[in-house]
Amino acid sequence: MPLFILRRILQSFNVLFVMSLLVFAGVYAIGNPLDLLVDPNATADDTARAAASLGLDQPLWVQYGRFLGNALQGDLGNSFIHGVPALGLIVERLPATLELAVVAMLIAVLLGIPLGLWAGLKPDSWSGRAIMAGSILGFSLPTFWVGLMLIMVFAVQLGWLPASGRGPTVDVLGVSISLLTADGWRHLLLPAANLALFKLSLIIRLTRSGTREALLQDYVKFARAKGLSNARVVGVHVLKNILIPIVTVVGLEFGSLIAFSVVTESIFAWPGMGKLLLDSITQLDRPVVVAYLLLVVTLYVVINLAVDLLYAALDPRVRLAGARA
Amino acid sequence: MNAQREPTLVVGRLTTRFAGLGGAVTAVDEVSFNVAPGEVLGLVGESGSGKSMTGFSILGLVDPPGEITGGSIRLKGRELRGLPAREWRALRGDRIAMIFQDPMMTLNPVLRIDTQMIETVRAHRRVSRDAAREMARDALARVGIPSPDERLRAYPHQLSGGMRQRVAIAIALLNAPDLIIADEPTTALDVTIQAQILFEMQTLCRESGTALIWITHDLAVVAGLADRVCVMYAGRIVEQGSTAQVLETPAHPYTRGLLDSTPAANVQPDKAGRPQPLRQIPGMAPSLKELPAGCAFRPRCTRASTLCEQTPPEVELARGHVARCFHPLSAAEGLKS
CATH class of the missing domain: 1.10.3720.10 (MetI-like)
Structure with a gap:
């Protein structure tokens, strides 16, 4: 019985990993959050600064790598909108x-x-x-x-x-x-x-x-x-x-x-x-x-x-x- | 034989019909027989001959749209037909018990053996769980189950088929019923287990004076077990008598045909040493929906005449030996060729 439960937990990590990959790519494909977050009248400089602070200036795979590293330590990142842990x-x-x-x-x-x-x-x-x-x-x-x-x-x-x-x-x-x-x-x-x-x-x-x-x-x-x-x-x-x-x-x-x-x-x-x-x-x-x-x-x-x-x-x-x- | 004792069960002209879209179907047609205490009655017939439905009718377990439409069922002198559902329920499992064909299906797979036995006792008498458990253990021991205490805590899937059928028999015996109806209980078992269970059932019923109705299609089982035999065809009893009378000097052509189509272990081979081919009854058992008028066996019978289009009378050939036929075989003709 304990072995059965342990096996289930290990399997669930696989599912979580695949899920995170899919969602990450999916939301990226929908659109650029910067368009919604930054005031349309802002300068290119301001936009770049906002992108850098949210890590959105990096290529997607780097963003995912960072997310994964943090997630393994229990940190799923901060909300773009509210700025508090998601x-x-x-x-x-x-x-x-x-x-x-x-x-x-x-x-x-x-x-x-x-x-x-x-x-x-x-x-x-x-x-x-x-x-x-x-x-x-x-x-x-x-x-x-x-x-x-x-x-x-x-x-x-x-x-x-x-x-x-x-x-x-x-x-x-x-x-x-x-x-x-x-x-x-x-x-x-x-x-x-x-x-x-x-x-x-x-x-x-x-x-x-x-x-x-x-x-x-x-x-x-x-x-x-x-x-x-x-x-x-x-x-x-x-x-x-x-x-x-x-x-x-x-x-x-x-x-x-x-x-x-x-x-x-x-x-x-x-x-x-x-x-x-x-x-x-x-x-x-x-x-x-x-x-x-x-x-x-x-x-x-x-x-x-x-x-x-x-x-x-x-x-x-x-x-x-x-x-x- | 216990012919002089008052019979445990008297069934008279019992008729059970099923109302359907294409008109009513008569599954049990004016069936009459008696069973005495300690006596074993063999109820023989092919699938669909109404033998199981006769058993369910006696228990009052005919499901709608089926209904007992005529006749009487008297248990120890008490008429059961028309009894309120509550009283009939009180008789079931207490005075009349039933054992089913497939032991793999009759025990509830998700309840332990002790649960299924104790509830049977407590449905009929006010006893403590401990007392009921004691009775259950004794019943298991009586049917030859080793280490009954352990088996009580088992689930059905942990027991073999033979063991499960013994449990079902123990459940039937729990309340010391007057009558047990056994519906082909050994058909699904190995022959060696079958022989053991037959022997044990016979002994248990003799000892306790329980009347036993053994429903089967297997004439070999009847030969070794029953005191008397009823042969059913298309809902009717076509022949009844003592086991010796029916099996040795069958009077109804159908009984003769059944006997001929039974493979025997001691058949003489022909001159070339090949086994003789089995004889078969020509044709198929008729559907109850389209029974021929008169004798239902008529279309398959070699002795049939125009007379057989009328309902055949009961002919008493010898004391207690009755056949429903216009052209019964004489004792000499009935003897096995």
Whole structure:
């Protein structure tokens, strides 16, 4: 097991390296940040000085070499715009995004699995069909549109919930959290619901198809032949088997929630990482973009590792291959 | 034989149908038989003959759109048909147990053996987990599983196929049921393991007075195990009687055909020393959707006449030996050539 984890960490360094190379070249290809940073009326002298101070006067491979050298010492560079360390800028926004993602995922899992089970157990009932029809809507409606509708109904017309921003935060061990105040929750509810909708539909469909498949298995018939109650057959025998694929998907989707909740954060003016990324891309703030994507890759690696460990805990047939490739 | 004792199970004109788009299909058609305590009844037939569905009907586990539409199932004098779902559930795994064909598929792969055994005990009686575990261990020991304490903590994939089937049998025995329905439980196993399990099942049922219905397509298994045999074809029992009566003097042409197509280890080679070719029943088993009127075996039968377009009557050839046929073979004809 420790060997398995160690191997994963080494592999992730390869991924990080390739990722940094791609992003570096990609942002370079988009345009020259100097055009945006320096006043158009500045003299050529001023421009050259700015370029030199940011290291932008060097050829790309020298710039990358410097970045790599610093990155290995834990320094991902300073933001061109804000002049502060890029990583710090991102980590500052991390709690806001994280709490949004966690609440959205909880909504998706806690509603999705029971609804999916129900739809799988009663595929021909009107309630089962209604759940499936709803999940198709959740799949196909664009996030931004749903977000706007949520604001229109709950914030503008009904006036129940605030339309934008994050509520008051409380510092816990240096991390600012808005989940501890009622107003914080009121601010969180709409963006979290918006973000959860697609994942909810995905989990419903996954749970339903898993349930329908499991119900045909001999072990379910045998469990019923043993005289077990329906609750036990479904809640233990079926659920424990279908949880295995669900955990995988939830893990990966959780990663994408953290990394790419850009649209929702923009609509609800949620001060998270997604909004920062968007701003940084439009301003060609390369250090922030690179640092952001490296952080995202790291998150994915960690989540994947957690999924694999959970997998082994859920499925006794899985043995983590530590010794061989 | 226990003919004078009150039977454990009396099935009378049991009919199970499946409603479908192309009209209803009768999977079990007016099936009647009895099983006495300690008796082994062999239920023989090809795939799709309705033998497994008969078993599931007795357990009350026919999935929609299937439904028991007629007849009665009496367990120790109590009518099961029309029982509320809750009461039927209480009987399953307690008074009637079932063993399935494929031991690789019947145990839940993600639950430990002890979990799967203890839940079976606790679904039916209020005992502590420790007491239930004790019962589980005893049951494993009874079916010949070495070091049962260790096996209890194992997951199914850590056991061999034969071992898993023993676990399934131990689960069936846990609550000392009145009736066990075994649906081809040895088909997936090696012959040596099969022989051991057959012998053990026979002994266990004799000792405890448990009635056993053994569903199989294998006449050789029936010959060594069953007291009485029912032969099913297209949802109907076409012949039933004691094992000796049915296997030695078959009266229904279908039974005769089945016997002829069974490979035997002691076949006499012909003059050139080559083994004799197996005889086959001509044609295919019919689809239940398009059964011919009258006797379903008619199109494949060499003795069929226009009379066979009517539903054949039950003919009692000897005491307890019944065939559903207009032209049953006489005892002399039925003897193996």
